[in-house]
Amino acid sequence: MAPRSGGSALTVSVPADTPGADGAPASVGPEFRLSLLLARHGGSTDARIREALTTSGVTPRHAIVLMHLDDGQVSQRDLGTRLGVDPSVLVTLLNALEDRDLVRRRRDPADRRRHIVEITEAGAAAATVLDAAIGRVEDELFADLTARERDTLLSLLARVRTTHPGACGGEADTDL
Numbered sequence: 001m002a003p004r005s006g007g008s009a010l011t012v013s014v015p016a017d018t019p020g021a022d023g024a025p026a027s028v029g030p031e032f033r034l035s036l037l038l039a040r041h042g043g044s045t046d047a048r049i050r051e052a053l054t055t056s057g058v059t060p061r062h063a064i065v066l067m068h069l070d071d072g073q074v075s076q077r078d079l080g081t082r083l084g085v086d087p088s089v090l091v092t093l094l095n096a097l098e099d100r101d102l103v104r105r106r107r108d109p110a111d112r113r114r115h116i117v118e119i120t121e122a123g124a125a126a127a128t129v130l131d132a133a134i135g136r137v138e139d140e141l142f143a144d145l146t147a148r149e150r151d152t153l154l155s156l157l158a159r160v161r162t163t164h165p166g167a168c169g170g171e172a173d174t175d176l
Contacts, residue, residue, distance in 0.1 A: 038160075045141060052133040056126065062102075063134065065093050066119060066127040069103060073118035076105065102126055 030036045049060050058066070068074070068082055080090040094117060097103040102123035108114040119127065142150050 045137070048137045048141065049134060052137050053130060056130060056133070057100075058102075058126065058130060061093055062097055063127075063130040065097060066102060066123055066130065069117060069119040070124060070127045073116050075108070076115040076117050079117055097123065 046060065053060065053063060064083065065079070068079060074082070076090065076094070077087075080087050083090065085093075094103060094105060098105060100122075101120055103117055104120050105115050105117050108116050142153075145153065
């Protein structure tokens with residue numbers, strides 16, 4: 001298999017428990033360490049997404065919030081749970097989006113302690129543009145994968161444990 005642009009092809013599979021000459025487990029090179037590959041590709045993907053969103057002035061974190069709200073209004077607490085972020089981080093994200101008239105927060109008439117967050121018309125239009133920009137990045141990144149391979153990758157990545165053992169309340173340790 002020839003190397004693809006932007007990375008190198010992995011053509012050899014080396015089991016982690018393959019013994020070396022002295023019978024001890026052989027060292028596995030960084031090109032065979034899944035965590036290092038994910039970190040490298042994640043960094044590259046993040047940079048490409050940030051570049052694609054530059055003209056919108058919206059960060060990937062803001063785009064994720066808008067995408068979560070695109071299905072309809074949600075309580076601020078539920079939104080924070082979906083995103084796996086601390087309430088103070090969520091407030092900062094929502095303040096920035098509200099300042100740009102992309103989201104609106106209001107008190108729940110049934111429970112004045114609760115805030116309802118909803119996407120505005122401008123936010124919905126921005127979410128459509130952002131989704132298309134991210135789609136173009138994905139098409140470029142995964143051009144060499146079949147639809148079935150993309151589905152498999154999505155399924156596998158959904159099962160990767162990203163919760164840090166020291167995280168409070170078992171929430172995902174994520175940068176969104």
